[in-house]
Amino acid sequence: MKKVLTAVLGFFAVLFVSYGVRWLAFPGGIAPDFGFQLGDGLGLSSLLGDLGAFFLTLGLCLAAALLTGRRLWFYPPAMLLLFAALGRTLAWLLHGAAFAVPMIVVELLVGGLILLGARTLAERD
Amino acid sequence: MRHLCWIFRSLSLAGALLLGAAVAVAVEGPRPNIVFVLADDVGFTDIEPYGSEIRTPTLRALAEEGLRFSNFHTAANCAPSRAMLLTGVNNHLAGVPNIPELLTPVQRQAENYQGVLSHRVVTVASLLEASGYHTYLAGKWHLGSAPDQRPSARGFQRTFALMDSGADNWEQRPYLAIYDEANWFADGERTSLPEDFYSSEFLVDKTLEFIEDGLGDGQPFFAYLPFQAVHLPVQAPREYTERYLGTYDGGWDALRETRREGAQAWGVIPPEAPMVRMESTADWDALDGERQRFEAKRMAVYAGMLEAMDFHLGRLVAFLKARGLYENTIFVFTSDNGPEMRGPSNPHGVIASRMAADLGYDQSYERLGERGSYNSISPSFASAAASPFAYYKFHVGEGGMRVPLIITNVPGQARGAVVEAFSWATDIAPTLLAAAGVSPPEGRFGGRPVLPMSGKNLLPVLRGEASAAYGAEESIGYELTGHGVLFQGAYKAQRHAPPVGEGRWALYNIAQDPGETKDLSAKEPERLARMVAAYEAFEASHGVQPLPSGYSQVGQLASNLFVSRLQEPLLTVLLTALVLLAAAGWLRRGRSA
Numbered sequence: 001m002k003k004v005l006t007a008v009l010g011f012f013a014v015l016f017v018s019y020g021v022r023w024l025a026f027p028g029g030i031a032p033d034f035g036f037q038l039g040d041g042l043g044l045s046s047l048l049g050d051l052g053a054f055f056l057t058l059g060l061c062l063a064a065a066l067l068t069g070r071r072l073w074f075y076p077p078a079m080l081l082l083f084a085a086l087g088r089t090l091a092w093l094l095h096g097a098a099f100a101v102p103m104i105v106v107e108l109l110v111g112g113l114i115l116l117g118a119r120t121l122a123e124r125d
Numbered sequence: 126m127r128h129l130c131w132i133f134r135s136l137s138l139a140g141a142l143l144l145g146a147a148v149a150v151a152v153e154g155p156r157p158n159i160v161f162v163l164a165d166d167v168g169f170t171d172i173e174p175y176g177s178e179i180r181t182p183t184l185r186a187l188a189e190e191g192l193r194f195s196n197f198h199t200a201a202n203c204a205p206s207r208a209m210l211l212t213g214v215n216n217h218l219a220g221v222p223n224i225p226e227l228l229t230p231v232q233r234q235a236e237n238y239q240g241v242l243s244h245r246v247v248t249v250a251s252l253l254e255a256s257g258y259h260t261y262l263a264g265k266w267h268l269g270s271a272p273d274q275r276p277s278a279r280g281f282q283r284t285f286a287l288m289d290s291g292a293d294n295w296e297q298r299p300y301l302a303i304y305d306e307a308n309w310f311a312d313g314e315r316t317s318l319p320e321d322f323y324s325s326e327f328l329v330d331k332t333l334e335f336i337e338d339g340l341g342d343g344q345p346f347f348a349y350l351p352f353q354a355v356h357l358p359v360q361a362p363r364e365y366t367e368r369y370l371g372t373y374d375g376g377w378d379a380l381r382e383t384r385r386e387g388a389q390a391w392g393v394i395p396p397e398a399p400m401v402r403m404e405s406t407a408d409w410d411a412l413d414g415e416r417q418r419f420e421a422k423r424m425a426v427y428a429g430m431l432e433a434m435d436f437h438l439g440r441l442v443a444f445l446k447a448r449g450l451y452e453n454t455i456f457v458f459t460s461d462n463g464p465e466m467r468g469p470s471n472p473h474g475v476i477a478s479r480m481a482a483d484l485g486y487d488q489s490y491e492r493l494g495e496r497g498s499y500n501s502i503s504p505s506f507a508s509a510a511a512s513p514f515a516y517y518k519f520h521v522g523e524g525g526m527r528v529p530l531i532i533t534n535v536p537g538q539a540r541g542a543v544v545e546a547f548s549w550a551t552d553i554a555p556t557l558l559a560a561a562g563v564s565p566p567e568g569r570f571g572g573r574p575v576l577p578m579s580g581k582n583l584l585p586v587l588r589g590e591a592s593a594a595y596g597a598e599e600s601i602g603y604e605l606t607g608h609g610v611l612f613q614g615a616y617k618a619q620r621h622a623p624p625v626g627e628g629r630w631a632l633y634n635i636a637q638d639p640g641e642t643k644d645l646s647a648k649e650p651e652r653l654a655r656m657v658a659a660y661e662a663f664e665a666s667h668g669v670q671p672l673p674s675g676y677s678q679v680g681q682l683a684s685n686l687f688v689s690r691l692q693e694p695l696l697t698v699l700l701t702a703l704v705l706l707a708a709a710g711w712l713r714r715g716r717s718a
Contacts, residue, residue: 018701025700026693060708067712 002120009117010066012110016059016077023052035098054080062114071125074118081111154536158445158454159253159347159557160332162438163210164431165203165265165291165356166518167528168464168510169388171431175529176387176512178372178380179428183439184531187456191533192587193543195393196636198612199462199550201525201605202227202518203290204240204267206461206550207351211268212246213554213565213578215602217667219246221268223605224290226303227681232670241269242279247570249554251280253347255570256563259339262286263331264351270308277313281349283335285311285328294324294353294360294430295496302483303686323362324353325430329437333444340448345561350441354434355427357465358486359500365429365436366494372428373421376409377505378402380424384512392543400513400640405504407470416471419490423468424506426494455535455560457553460528464510466517468501513640519678521608521619523639535560538587545636546593547612549601551580559584600656602663607672611660617641618656624677630657 022030027048031038034051038044058077065073085107091097173181174188199206204224205216212219217237222228225240232238242248250260262281268274270288277284291300292307297318299307309316319327332348339346373380381400388394412420445451469477472488481488486499494500502510507517508524516522530548532538555565559582566575585591595601597614604610607622615636622628632645632653646653663669 014701014705017704018697021700021704022693022697025696029693056704060704063705063708064712067709068716 005113005117006066006121009062009113009121012113013059013062013066016055016062018059020052020054020056020059023048023055065114065117066121069121069123071118071122074114074122078111078114078118081107081114085111155453156258156345156561157534157536158345158450159258159561160441160445160454160456161210161347161349161553161557162456162458163207163264163349163351164434164458164460165351165353166462166465167355167431167460168507168512168517168524169393169514169527169529170384170512171355171460171464171510172435172529174391174531175393176384176389176391178383178387179431180368181431181435183435183442184458186442187458187533188531189541191456191531191535192539192541193391193393194530194532194548195543195545197459197528197530197548198526198601199459199528200603201462201521201608203356203461205605207266207268208242208246209550209580210459210461210553211248211250211349212242213249213551213558213580214246214576215551215579215667217604217669218576218579219243222669224267226290226685227606227678228685229673229676229681231673235668235670237668238670241271241274244273244573245576247566247575248280249557250276250347250349251570252558252563252566253561254280254282256561257344258561259283259335259344259346261332261335261339261346261348262351263328263335264349265289265291265353265356266351270310272313275310275313277310283312283338285309285316285331287353291353291356291358293358294322296322298484300358300484300499302480303682303689323433325434325437328352329441332441336444347557347561350438351461352434355430355464357468357501358498359423359427359430359468359502360494360496360498361426361429361433363495365433366422366426367429368432369425369428370422373424373506374417376417376420377406377424377509378409380506380509381512384509388513394513394639395637398513398640399638399642401515401642403504403508403515405466406508407503407505409505419472419493420503420506422490422493423472423500423502426500427502427506427510429494452534455557456531456533457557458529458531459553462518463514463520463525463528464507464517465501466504466507466519468503468507470503470505472499472501472503515641519605520625521603521605521610521621523617523635523641526603526610527635527639532556532583532587535584535587539589544586546586547595547601547614548583548586549580549595549612551578552583552594553580554578555580556583556587558582600659600663602660602667604664604667604669606676606678609660609664611656611663613656613659616645616652616656618653618660622672632656 027038058080061073061076085104088100088104092099170176173185174193200216202224204221208216208219208221220237220239220241220243222238228238228240254260260281262276262284266276266286266288267290276286288308289304293300297307332350336346389396445454481499487497488499492498511517511524514524516524518525555578558565565578581594583594586594601612609620611618615634617633617635618630620630633641
């Protein structure tokens with residue numbers, strides 16, 4: 001069970017780092033997957049900087065959690081994903097955004113798995 | 126209203142003067158409208174007035190009311206021809222020595238090898254616009270898709286343009302794996318196609334809309350109508366295809382012979398002009414009945430696509446006649462190059478089937494050419510479309526470069542005759558400018574230096590005032606991926622690079638022997654030497670870049686496809702691994718510390 005969970009979370013760690021790399025190196029390829037059109041100027045700067053940072057932090061913290069076994073590393077990626085799911089829901093409720101069910105489900109699921117990992121995989125605080 | 130018109134004209138004139146280039150010169154009577162129709166990959170004998178069995182009554186009528194050129198040449202592939210047709214400047218100087226899809230990374234380092242229209246040249250649309258014309262484009266552009274390269278930035282006021290080398294004719298769908306989508310733009314902005322899209326019908330509808338919208342102010346218009354027909358994928362409405370079922374059951378050799386006889390009857394090739402049989406032409410009799418039936422339908426769709434194009438062009442002619450505009454509208458019809466031979470010999474072979482399936486296309490007999498079906502003609506029927514010439518698109522034989530040209534309604538021009546004099550793609554732009562009374566650019570346009578047009582004004586030939594535009598000793602050079610050509614008078618020196626040829630120069634008298642059957646290089650070595658020297662001077666003066674050894678067009682396309690498709694994923698994997706390894710190293714160092 002622990003091995004399966006480690007493998008699943010390891011897969012997501014690599015995936016999130018690759019997303020961060022793509023946002024920084026090849027934004028034109030990944031932007032449409034997230035429903036963005038690349039703008040220019042400050043908007044482009046914020047989009048690439050913030051989303052690159054989001055995914056790199058997500059992936060690297062998760063990788064660090066799996067490599068070190070320290071519980072503390074599990075919480076930032078779980079928080080990022082769960083807040084992202086919350087943000088999407090609020091965006092739908094308050095601002096007329098699309099209700100992005102598949103993305104919310106993935107964020108909740110992976111965020112939950114990371115919290116499960118914090119309980120079962122962490123060897124020290 | 127008259128005041129408004131006067132103000133508009135004054136502003137137009139002021140604008141033209143401020144731009145400082147397009148100077149109007151005297152033209153008797155009202156300035157003519159211009160419709161420039163460019164078919165895609167249409168072969169020399171593909172239309173009725175050049176000997177075809179395909180019914181093109183609109184083009185036949187235009188030919189009977191105007192002149193047909195029997196010795197007109199373009200580049201052997203798409204974008205280079207378009208660059209020359211629209212600017213009057215040689216394609217190597219205009220930034221388009223080849224389509225970008227076939228350029229090597231080393232070639233791309235040269236300024237004139239970007240595969241997009243250079244800002245060192247000015248389009249005929251910009252010049253006409255600056256002199257007060259309305260300028261419209263509906264159809265394929267393929268000369269650059271960046272904002273400053275789009276037709277809306279190159280002189281066209283209203284546009285509905287395809288940026289790619291081709292696309293599906295029924296829906297917004299790419300036809301090659303190098304494109305993520307079919308890139309259509311309206312007035313410079315990305316757009317989508319309507320549900321009921323069929324390319325020829327839609328592009329004519331757009332042209333009619335543009336013309337109708339601009340009629341109010343009395344200014345003339347220039348409408349550029351570059352059809353998708355008959356570029357890959359070859360697609361036609363079923364009712365058009367069905368008219369040709371059975372027509373091609375005799376096979377490609379029979380069609381090639383029939384076309385030659387038709388071209389002779391229409392007077393566009395000399396009587397008894399010999400022709401060769403291309404090595405790429407398959408043995409029709411060796412095919413089983415099922416394959417013959419399938420091949421015949423492939424060609425029937427091709428014919429149907431051309432007839433559909435002609436029908437919709439006929440709607441444009443009828444529209445202009447109904448509004449009393451036809452008599453004062455110059456029509457120019459031509460093709461960008463000879464017929465496409467890249468259609469697979471066997472579309473149900475492993476690679477061809479895989480490619481079609483990867484793009485989500487069906488290739489069944491029943492639906493051939495209809496929505497969702499990918500169709501083409503094989504090299505064998507392409508050779509018939511180029512009859513009686515040798516070779517086809519991408520090759521510098523006459524089949525790739527000699528195409529129909531019809532010019533109608535130029536005031537004072539002869540009617541119904543055939544012009545046998547040599548003419549070249551760069552001649553169209555200066556001819557249109559002369560007919561519109563607009564001077565070609567001299568040094569600068571729009572505040573920047575531009576190259577002069579090298580093409581000739583064909584009006585004296587059209588009006589019978591001159592028998593030829595080029596002198597017997599004048600040279601026209603052309604290069605495509607190592608294949609070289611020099612035209613001089615009735616002669617053509619030609620070199621096919623490997624693997625098509627051996628890189629050896631041949632010499633033909635293309636006035637007497639347009640089929641290029643008798644190599645005169647041994648008989649007239651001095652003439653050939655002079656022409657080869659002139660060609661080498663052309664290469665030097667036009668910045669022709671060498672090719673890497675072993676270059677092939679198909680190989681380069683595959684390489685560019687590989688790079689465009691796999692560069693991003695491979696680099697992503699590499700960078701991701703580097704980031705993770707760096708993070709792991711940092712953690713390990715922290716632990717040991």
